[in-house]
Amino acid sequence: MNVTTMSPKQLHDLVQSGQSVELIDVRTPVEYREVHVDFARNVPLDQLNATELASGRNGSAPLYVICRSGSRGKQACEKFLAAGYTNVVNVEGGTQAWDQAGLPVVRGQKAISLERQVRIAAGLLVLVGSVLGAFVSPYWIGLSAFVGAGLTFAGITDTCGMGMILARMPWNQVPKAPTVGTPSSGAACAPKSSCCG
Structure with missing residues (x-):
């Protein structure tokens, strides 16, 4: 599938021009809490229901x-395309590139990135x-081979x-706190709003 991309600067300029933008951040809640684009809404990839999210939206936006x-x-983006939603754009380089470009982000509690957790595990x-395998039984070498194959x-x-497994672990979840005035799942946050923090 061909996925359309846009640089962080282009998206930031679009928002600065006053255009309404809906940005979905598909990282884990802990990663999102650590640092995120100030107007992004968190919908983790493992919980993303592209059909449901696309159905309540204007197809041209x-x-x-x-x-x-x-x-x-x-x-x-590929999930959205498979669900029939064609106007979807991936931000090149992600939050890392956005932050490195000096664009506005919200910073919170530090966490170990999912990529580092995978390398550690x-x-x-x-x-x-x-x-x-060396000291108990040679069959244990199979564990190393399995990880290498994976x-x-x-x-x-x-x-x-x-x-995907690590993303579902308790330490990668953020406790849901009751909030007042939080937009519904179909609503987009306005730029520089604190509602999505």
């Missing part, structure tokens, strides 16, 4: 998608498999099963 560096955003599993698959397909 573009929907912008952002993640950490662009990969999950592309996957979300994969490294530990390979280490454990190697140690147990990482190879993730690199080829740009889909990480371990990342």
